[in-house]
Amino acid sequence: MRHLHRALAPLALGLLAVFSLPAQAGKTLDSIKQKGQLACGVSTGVIGFSAADSQGQWHGLDADFCRALATAVLGDPNKVRWVPLGSQQRFTALQSGEVDVLARNTTWSLSRDAGQGMLFAGINYYDGQGFLVPKKLKITSAKQLKNAEICVQSGTTTEKNLADYFRAQNIKVKPVVFDKFEPSLKAFFSGRCQAYTTDASALAFIRSKEAPNPDDYVVLPEIISKEPLGPAVRRGDEDWFGVVRWVLNALVEAEELGITQARVDSLKTSPDPAIQRFLGAGDDLGKPLGLDKDWAARVIKTTGNYGEIFTRNLGADSPLKLPRGLNALWNKGGLMYAPPLR
Template identity: 70%
Template sequence: MSMRFHPRHHIAALLIPLFALSFSAPASAGQTLDAVKQRGMLRCGVSTGVAGFSAPDAKGQWQGLDVDVCRAVAAAVLRDPSKVTFTPLNAQQRFTSLQSGQIDILSRNTTWTLTRDASIGMHVAAVTYYDGQGFLVPKKLKITSAKQLRNAQVCVQAGTTTEKNLADYARAHGIPMKPVVFDTFEGAFKAFFSGRCQAYTTDASGLASVRNKEASNPDDYVILPELISKEPLGPMVKRGDDDWLAIVKWSVFALIEAEELGITQSNIDAQRKSTDPAIQRFVGTGEDMGKLLGLDKDWAYRIVKSVGNYGEVFDRNVGAKSPLKLQRGLNRLWNQGGIVYAPPIR
């Protein structure tokens, strides 16, 4: 008996193997975690020196909010926050270093944008600092608004969203400005402090950082009130390894969740006696959450024991207990007037 061919039968036969393939594990899943464990060291790309975020101290030890993110990941994965090598990268180097596998994580005050998320082979794991671009000017110029910068020379770093935002702002508001472009972060702000430009532009946190660290008298300079962009900053990982993305993402979320639960670096050992199921899951005395990440049950405990919770990391590096003394602002927890929020660890 002959069988009549039907197009739908043919399509179904083609779709079955495709459907099966769509549920297969990605070829590179877990490769970064395995490599980090085998190496015994996390390779972290940082800035060439932004105080409060990533910069070496007087003893050459890297410090900052972005640095502590890497130490948190090392604590979770390698059980030791000191198992990190830091590679300083400028704006042009940072993405190629991650794409080529020279670093495992880029934690370098880098803005999350559609282009970076969708077209250059990287994922932003989470937001660690909500920022916005501003302007720094000498107080003696008596400028009180960015709208007074008509025809001003503005020092800016090349190859950054900062440069594009400046052009967009000038065009949108009909305020002609004269960008003076430099290849490096240091080159831009040093030129400004030497008098090369009337204004310097970067993220507001960066403005506070360089004013405090580089100006001979910080009080001689003022940050203008306008923020001209949204700059959600956070660590990035290479696409193609969902297991590694999950580890970096949930390491950041653990910092945030700890603050919300009231778990601190000093009280986390006492919290092991808690009967609160959420705290038990976090500190490793309850349901084992680590196995879902390929880690042990104490992964989140080690993060907070090593670097503290998000509030402690913020205050120590850029907030009230730091030289920068930046306000928490949007970086407060969601239930304290900010927008910092972590999914539940459960």
């Protein structure tokens, strides 16, 4: 047994050395730095999440996350190459390396996380699927949609949830499936379908901004699914995954610590150790990620914290005016919770 211990000792020391090494930047991070640009996969136009305006400027919760990521890695929120992707294209684009990160109001599910070569870095919006119907039909519940034709986009969890929900209710409906968002809306508003189904956040926008007359339509009360939306990366590069995950966590942690876009500089003299660490005045939280010491402070100074991003894109300062709801901080009645940056 003594001989076995002696034989294993070099192996044990070797393993200890490996696990003691500091984290190194992964190949994706190196590539982004070499190119000087972050390739971000976004939607083809979902207001509140990622949509281009008439000047070609991208806005939304996901768009701002891409800016935050570019700021952390490249020091500039404008060094983003926007890659608009349809629901059918998005996973292939990520898997093939066409994009470095997918931030496209995409639901985190087991089959996607474990079966499509991708890793979700976290959740940036808790959503759920609902239904929009014309008021003139006098429908007050999804359970009244028997034999209804329902417009839905293909290649989404929405399509599967629709089938599952009505099968469980033993109600027959007729899905009318479209490859793209715009044709599905056009069909619904032209009367091709009696209902339209997608995430509740999108229904709020559709009703208020796309409907010919918003008062002619109503969102039904049922929420039939959990839709945790968040950014994803390819499997196989844990270092890049760590960067994406911690940039997302930093946005949430900053809100909890009271670090806002306007207060970043003034808080650098705060006596709070957590704020000191976050702003780069304490421990170096950039080195393990392959980033500089000031990355988190730079991100908040550029994009604001999670609450500020939510307010301008989805909340009170946006056309949608959605309540925080589940997307409030954990200590304010919501689910938003970040591991500590320390």
